[in-house]
Amino acid sequence: xxxxxxxxxxxxxxxxxxxxxxxxxxxxxxxxxxxxxxxxxxxxxxxxxxxxxxxxxxxxxxxxxxxxxxxxxxxxxxxxxxxxxxxxxxxxxxxxxxxxxxxxxxxxxxxxxxxxxxxxxxxxxxxxxxxxxxxxxxxxxxxxxxxxxxxxxxxxxxxxxxxxxxxxxxxxxxxxxxxxxxxxxxxxxxxxxxxxxxxxxxxxxxxxxxxxxxxxxxxxxxxxxxxxxxxxxxxxxxxxxxxxxxxxxxxxxxxxxxxxxxxxxxxxxxxxxxxxxxxxxxxxxxxxxxxxxxxxxxxxxxxxxxxxxxxxxxxxxxxxxxxxxxxxxxxxxxx
Numbered sequence: 001x002x003x004x005x006x007x008x009x010x011x012x013x014x015x016x017x018x019x020x021x022x023x024x025x026x027x028x029x030x031x032x033x034x035x036x037x038x039x040x041x042x043x044x045x046x047x048x049x050x051x052x053x054x055x056x057x058x059x060x061x062x063x064x065x066x067x068x069x070x071x072x073x074x075x076x077x078x079x080x081x082x083x084x085x086x087x088x089x090x091x092x093x094x095x096x097x098x099x100x101x102x103x104x105x106x107x108x109x110x111x112x113x114x115x116x117x118x119x120x121x122x123x124x125x126x127x128x129x130x131x132x133x134x135x136x137x138x139x140x141x142x143x144x145x146x147x148x149x150x151x152x153x154x155x156x157x158x159x160x161x162x163x164x165x166x167x168x169x170x171x172x173x174x175x176x177x178x179x180x181x182x183x184x185x186x187x188x189x190x191x192x193x194x195x196x197x198x199x200x201x202x203x204x205x206x207x208x209x210x211x212x213x214x215x216x217x218x219x220x221x222x223x224x225x226x227x228x229x230x231x232x233x234x235x236x237x238x239x240x241x242x243x244x245x246x247x248x249x250x251x252x253x254x255x256x257x258x259x260x261x262x263x264x265x266x267x268x269x270x271x272x273x274x275x276x277x278x279x280x281x282x283x284x285x286x287x288x289x290x291x292x293x294x295x296x297x298x299x300x301x302x303x304x305x306x307x308x309x310x311x312x313x314x315x316x317x318x319x320x321x322x323x324x325x326x327x328x329x330x331x332x333x334x335x
Contacts, residue, residue, distance in 0.1 A: 004267055007303045012310075013333035016326055018297040019075040025159045026071065027081040027152075027184075028064030028169030028176055030107060032093045032117040033321045035060070037130050040123045050133070052123040059092050060321040061100065062118060063285075064169035067197070070289035070311075071167070072101035073323040076296070079159045081106040082175050083148060085115035085140070100323075106155040110148050113140050116173055143174050153183055160187045165296035167288060168205070170198035184208060193295055197288040203242065210247040210295070212288050213239070218250055236260040247301050251287055251312070259305045267302060272313035272332075286315040286324055 038052035061069050064082055071078045080102050084090030086109040093115060094104045117138040122130035144152065152175070160166050166187060170176045176184075176198075185207045188194045195210040196202075202213055202221040219226050222242070224235035232250070240248050240260055248260040256271040290311035294304030310332055314324045 004265060004302060006267065006269075007300065007306060009306065009310075009333045012294070012303050012306050013330055015294065015298045015303065015307075016075070016330060016333075019293055019326065020077075022164045022293065022296045023077040023079065023162065024071050024292055024296055025079045025081055025106075025156070025163045025166045026064050026068040026102075026169060027156050027160075027166065027180065028067070029116060029171040029173040030061070030065045030068075030080065030082045030084055030093060030097075030175075031063035031171065032084075032089045032115055033060040033062035033066075034058075034089075034117055034119040036119060036121050038121070038123045040125055050123070052121065052133070059089075059096055061093060061096050061102075062321055063116070063171045063173075064175075065093060065097055065102075066285040066321055066323070067167055067169045067289045068097060068102045069100045070286050070315075070323045071293055073325045074290065074293050074311075074329070075326045076293050077103070079103045079106055079163070081152065081156045081159055083108045083110050083113065083144065083152065085109065085113045086111040087115055089117050090115040106159055108148065108151055108155070110145070114138055116140055116171075139173060144177070149177070149179065153179055156180060156183055157187075160184075160192055161190070163192060163296075165193040165195060165292050167292040168194065168196045168198070168208075169285065169288065170196070170201060170205075172200040178204070181205060193292075195288060195292045195295065197284060202239070206243045206245070208243070208245055210249055210291065210301070211239075211243055211245050212249040212251065212284070212291070214251045214284065215253070232258065233260070233266060236266065249287075249291060249305060249308070251284060257287070257305065257309050257312070259301065261301070267305065269305060269309045272310045283312050283316050286322075287312040290324070290329075 119136040121134040193209040196205040222235040222239040250258045259267040291308035294307040
């Protein structure tokens with residue numbers, strides 16, 4: 001098989017203006033990322049722990065919310081489909097997404113269900129950088145009620161049919177269950193590209209357009225050790241066959257990312273840029289969002305992969321849950 005020719009970065013930059021006319025649906029597990037900042041004062045008399053004096057807090061959209069925010073930052077029109085609790089955190093998360101330009105009409109508040117949240121305590125001494133000391137996770141108990149799942153599927157069906165692409169962002173909280181996956185397959189058969197980023201259940205997402213594992217997820221899902229000679233390609237080919245997907249996008253940290261397609265030679269993109277990562281939190285969301293936007297706008301998976309590679313390299317230079325804007329990408333892609 002001949003080597004595949006990569007698009008020029010200038011050609012990738014040229015497709016960014018088309019994002020304004022592109023609509024993407026993000027379905028998945030929407031998480032409230034809460035950051036609490038403080039100053040360490042002394043050791044507690046009650047237990048051998050530090051006392052942290054509260055200074056400030058902020059809330060960001062995590063999980064599928066981070067993917068949605070990244071798409072909106074790129075100039076894409078975004079519809080969120082998922083659930084939050086009918087609680088203060090759920091209201092704050094919806095407000096945060098709306099401020100970022102995301103349509104939250106399909107993000108359903110559910111009475112009696114807690115909004116999924118990750119609260120990070122960051123602290124340090126006076127005039128020092130705040131470091132993460134503790135993370136407290138809150139997860140909803142039990143599966144979605146049947147009536148809520150029916151409403152969610154109706155929202156996904158309605159929004160997905162008129163979208164240029166759908167991104168499923170699955171963090172294992174049960175929003176994207178078997179019925180939703182089957183609906184995603186129907187949307188794909190109807191001509192809508194469906195991209196998937198699933199942390200724990202990759203093997204359930206068969207028959208779709210793109211699946212994005214990292215190396216650890218690829219090894220677990222394929223059952224092939226990446227330590228073997230040629231292990232990366234063996235694992236990717238095995239997972240491609242198992243999932244019957246069109247594109248496998250493997251994120252590889254400091255080694256960049258790799259694109260595998262049936263009947264094509266793999267394309268390996270080295271990590272873009274020369275700066276070391278500051279924080280990899282949410283980098284996978286950025287890569288998935290940028291690839292989905294690029295595929296929706298151009299239909300070219302290699303151009304989309306190049307865009308995702310550059311976006312990911314910019315995102316890891318920022319601390320915490322962060323997005324990459326279209327302006328930042330344009331500046332980076334400029335000759």
